[in-house]
Amino acid sequence: MSDTTTVNIIDPRELRDCCGSFASGVTVITTRTPEGDHGMTVSAFMSVSLDPPLITVALDRRSKMLAKVRKSCRFAVNVLSQKMRPHAMHFAGHPDETLTDLFLERHGLPVLLGAAAVMVADVVQQVEAGDHVLFLGRVRHLGRDPAAAPLLFHAGQFGSLATDPAG
Numbered sequence: 588m589s590d591t592t593t594v595n596i597i598d599p600r601e602l603r604d605c606c607g608s609f610a611s612g613v614t615v616i617t618t619r620t621p622e623g624d625h626g627m628t629v630s631a632f633m634s635v636s637l638d639p640p641l642i643t644v645a646l647d648r649r650s651k652m653l654a655k656v657r658k659s660c661r662f663a664v665n666v667l668s669q670k671m672r673p674h675a676m677h678f679a680g681h682p683d684e685t686l687t688d689l690f691l692e693r694h695g696l697p698v699l700l701g702a703a704a705v706m707v708a709d710v711v712q713q714v715e716a717g718d719h720v721l722f723l724g725r726v727r728h729l730g731r732d733p734a735a736a737p738l739l740f741h742a743g744q745f746g747s748l749a750t751d752p753a754g
């Protein structure tokens with residue numbers, strides 16, 4: 588294991604690799620503005636509080652999604668199921684024209700058909716955080732498919748649970 592001992596010199600690539608050692612699920616954040624619906628793949632999702640019900644996502648300042656969430660003040664977190672690897676790429680800047688009829692509507696926002704879980708939230712706080720912005724959302728609507736297996740992300744690769752027979 589490499590060891591970065593000089594605390595003031597953190598190489599962004601190494602930081603990214605270290606953070607990538609933390610296995611996560613994959614979400615697509617969706618929102619709606621007068622210009623239309625937009626989705627973006629995000630692994631930086633976190634549950635924050637049960638009472639009140641709060642969640643957060645970290646969005647890159649360079650993303651189109653940032654301005655859209657600032658405008659709509661609402662977002663939906665769509666937790667991707669194991670079969671939705673193509674969706675993860677599609678909403679990360681690699682459009683896949685074979686993906687059609689992706690959305691249905693929940694609580695006034697577009698959400699992804701086939702998602703393992705959906706949370707629709709109102710933005711209650713924004714935290715400027717370097718090259719990202721944290722959006723804290725108060726959850727207004729929930730949906731879940733208890734039978735869905737999750738899509739996983741680790742060290743830059745997609746994966747699935749070892750216990751998943753379809754994996």
Ligand SMILES: Cc1cc2nc3c(=O)[nH]c(=O)nc-3n(C[C@H](O)[C@H](O)[C@H](O)COP(=O)(O)O)c2cc1C
Pocket residue numbers: 613626627628629630631632645646647648649650651652653675676678679680681740
């Ligand atoms: C697996 C995966 C996870 C990602 N996680 C994040 C994330 O947490 N935050 C972020 O800002 N971008 C993340 N991205 C990158 C965005 O999805 C990508 O830059 C996207 O094209 C931005 O979309 P937009 O500019 O159309 O809004 C991730 C990409 C992938 C493939």
